[in-house]
Amino acid sequence: MKNDHAADTEHYRRRLEAFLQERHPRLVHARRLIETRSRAAASLYRESVAAGEDTLRAATRADALLYEGLIFSKFDTLCCLLSIDYPLVPPEKQRSLAMELEKRFTGIFDRYNLDDGIYGRAEYRHLLAELSAALRLYLEQHPLPVCRRGRPPHRR
Template sequence: METKKELSYFRLKLENYLSEHFPEMLSDKPFITARADEALTSYCDAVAQGFSHPEAETMASEVLYQGLHFSKYDTLVSVLENEFEKELPSPLPERLTPMLLK
């Protein structure tokens, strides 16, 4: 039962991150499941090797967010906010960006 809680933790952590930075990936359930499973495995392995829980959490986070550091979504929102501040008041950049990325 505890494993399910840990898995849920990593899944929720990843889904939250994706919703803020990669909303187009939220529907990719196989990716989310696989990545959360990998993070859980990393966490468990690190604890078994004697790392502290915070250290294991850091290692699992590295696995969880691997390859997700550059966000086209964040970049485009930032450009729209900075270059079209008067034309596109908040929250329009966040609403417009998913359409522009399609």
């Protein structure tokens, strides 16, 4: 039984670590957060199943606990804007640029309520518009050397 709990905790730990790596890279070393959340999610799952809940519902509740407050990601939002609006920025550069921009655009992010429900509110569209304008200005002031796909770089 104890081994099952350890396996459940490890399962949730791996899932949270992968999620943080993808959406919140600044938090990948937040050991206390990862341990606390993965243990709590595993406990909730096991308690829910023991109380007679079906496994799908128990897993859904455990996931909600695991990812609470982490659904919105400044980093991921910036990566998406870069990939959609600036497809010539190489994918390997997008992540490092998004990390830099996340810090640079703190003032913009601070004006919004960035909770898990922001995607369903009108303010999300306003945030995206403001970030897009700031990103455009940033890239005008800090041009990135990018090659167009399928063409060799222009040499003089």
